Amino acid sequence: MQIDHMQIDQYIEFHWTEIVEDIASLVAISSVEDATTATQKTPWGLAVADALECALSIARRLGLSVHNCDGYLGYADLTGACERKFSGVAFGMAGVIDSEISTNKSVKKQIAVIAHLDVVPAGLGWDFDPFTLQRKDGYLVGRGVIDDKGPAVLLLWAAHFFVQQSLTLHNDLRILLGANEETGMADVCYYLSHYNAPDFLFTPDSSWPVVIGEKGSYNAEILFPLQKDGRIVGLEGGTVRNAVAVKSHAILRANLSELSTAPYITFCKLSDGLVRIDACGTGGHAAMPENTVSALGILVRYLLDNGLYNSSEKRWLEFQELIYGAWDGSLLGIDADDDIFSPLTIISGTMTVRDNALVQTIDCRYPKSTTPDIIHAQLQAICNRYGVTLQETHRSKYLFVDPDRPEITALLTSYEEWTGQEAVPVTIGGGTYAKHFPYAVAFGPEDETSDDQKPEWVGTIHGPNEAIREESLKRALGIYISALAKLLF
Numbered sequence: 001m002q003i004d005h006m007q008i009d010q011y012i013e014f015h016w017t018e019i020v021e022d023i024a025s026l027v028a029i030s031s032v033e034d035a036t037t038a039t040q041k042t043p044w045g046l047a048v049a050d051a052l053e054c055a056l057s058i059a060r061r062l063g064l065s066v067h068n069c070d071g072y073l074g075y076a077d078l079t080g081a082c083e084r085k086f087s088g089v090a091f092g093m094a095g096v097i098d099s100e101i102s103t104n105k106s107v108k109k110q111i112a113v114i115a116h117l118d119v120v121p122a123g124l125g126w127d128f129d130p131f132t133l134q135r136k137d138g139y140l141v142g143r144g145v146i147d148d149k150g151p152a153v154l155l156l157w158a159a160h161f162f163v164q165q166s167l168t169l170h171n172d173l174r175i176l177l178g179a180n181e182e183t184g185m186a187d188v189c190y191y192l193s194h195y196n197a198p199d200f201l202f203t204p205d206s207s208w209p210v211v212i213g214e215k216g217s218y219n220a221e222i223l224f225p226l227q228k229d230g231r232i233v234g235l236e237g238g239t240v241r242n243a244v245a246v247k248s249h250a251i252l253r254a255n256l257s258e259l260s261t262a263p264y265i266t267f268c269k270l271s272d273g274l275v276r277i278d279a280c281g282t283g284g285h286a287a288m289p290e291n292t293v294s295a296l297g298i299l300v301r302y303l304l305d306n307g308l309y310n311s312s313e314k315r316w317l318e319f320q321e322l323i324y325g326a327w328d329g330s331l332l333g334i335d336a337d338d339d340i341f342s343p344l345t346i347i348s349g350t351m352t353v354r355d356n357a358l359v360q361t362i363d364c365r366y367p368k369s370t371t372p373d374i375i376h377a378q379l380q381a382i383c384n385r386y387g388v389t390l391q392e393t394h395r396s397k398y399l400f401v402d403p404d405r406p407e408i409t410a411l412l413t414s415y416e417e418w419t420g421q422e423a424v425p426v427t428i429g430g431g432t433y434a435k436h437f438p439y440a441v442a443f444g445p446e447d448e449t450s451d452d453q454k455p456e457w458v459g460t461i462h463g464p465n466e467a468i469r470e471e472s473l474k475r476a477l478g479i480y481i482s483a484l485a486k487l488l489f
Helices: 005-027 046-061 149-165 186-192 295-305 311-324 372-386 406-419 470-488
Strands: 064-068 073-078 110-116 134-136 139-141 172-178 200-203 211-214 216-225 232-237 247-253 265-271 274-280 345-347 351-354 357-366 389-396 426-428 440-442 467-469
Touching: 005 046, 005 149, 005 470, 046 064, 046 073, 046 149, 046 172, 064 149, 073 149, 073 186, 110 149, 110 470, 139 470, 149 172, 149 470, 172 186, 216 372, 232 295, 232 357, 247 295, 265 295, 274 295, 295 311, 311 372, 357 372, 372 389, 406 470, 467 470
Parallel strands: 110 172, 110 200, 200 440, 211 426
Antiparallel strands: 064 073, 073 172, 134 139, 139 467, 211 440, 216 357, 216 389, 232 247, 232 351, 247 274, 265 274, 345 357, 351 357
8 A cells, every 4th residue: 555655744744743752751761671670560670661651651542452461561553453362383583584474465464563662771971861852963862762762652653643544454563562672582582472473573673774684693701700819809891781881990909100091091099009990982782893992992901001910810801802802703713704794793792790700791793604603612712721711691593584575575665765765675783673583674763874974972872872863763754654554455
């Protein structure tokens, strides 16, 4: 079904103030997973539960039928959409997609979209209150405005467009509101153990035009015991595993007078013989580390350059250089590339002290030309050589969907209609909900504005000053309405 663009534009302009207010209401909730406030009905903590209820209340106000799935996630259906009986089939990681969905128009399908309401911690480096939506230079600013609260609101209002038109849908539409994307995606595992997977799904948690492939992931922790006779008392930094650290600090046995000045490094005397060294870097998402500078890496380099270590600590710092010295894993011997995905990436997002040991997290995104077994074996060999402990925490297979399938064509066509640009499917390093469903892709709307066109203060997802152009969000809503029209009728 084709809907006139002017009709959609009029709808967007008429409701835009309300749409922004809804985004603001969600951004205002610091919906970071919090195990300390988790209960049977709030498995991800009270703040995430508040965000879920807020989104469901928006959906209810917009004329959708809503359901809270025991706090794990929620969904909103167009009024009258049928509840499907669960067949008992659950889907895990999708891997390479090879199933076929019938194109017989006599068969009713369930089309679904999924956005998440949880966010990563705000972290440091913001020029604004991260939980108060603000306008600046044509941008909307706030934690989650791109990832993924803004897109979640757009999808709810896209559904409202069809409610308002009182159109009879050929297919069902379900909007899934996730609550655990950032820290494990156990929300969709819960959903798929209670409900059938949709016939087709897309998530807005990515970039245009259509993401048909996602790298696999390998996560681990690396442990190094603190030395009784060492210089390093503690070293900490970063906020989450999947973001490059903006700030870090070390507590060091040293005198302030013996420390040399260096860019992005500051000092603070704690007591006689004890100094705090702080480092400041440039953050960003683990899947896109190319233009980032890890504050942890800066600190490691400073300690090495200035001889602030004992012999065991020196070996550990030299090992750290293999991680922070090349984001493509080439210094670790795990670099990989192929004809579908961009090269392998690896970062260490966080470091902390736990049980008298330095513990760092490793986030690796790999293409199809390697495997987590290969990555783990090589990292294990290097860790053994440097006397540190490697503990794998998570792995997932890559995702790749045939770009010629009809639903993919519908999304690409909608993008072309609204942008006037040729739509070529892409692959990414990030991992989205799409991996968990049998037939799913990611579909916008991260701002494609080039860095040289953005104001300097504009940040990215998972970093400070997360922001997106307001006009980009408006256009995204138009694309979603057009795409859903093609999928639902």
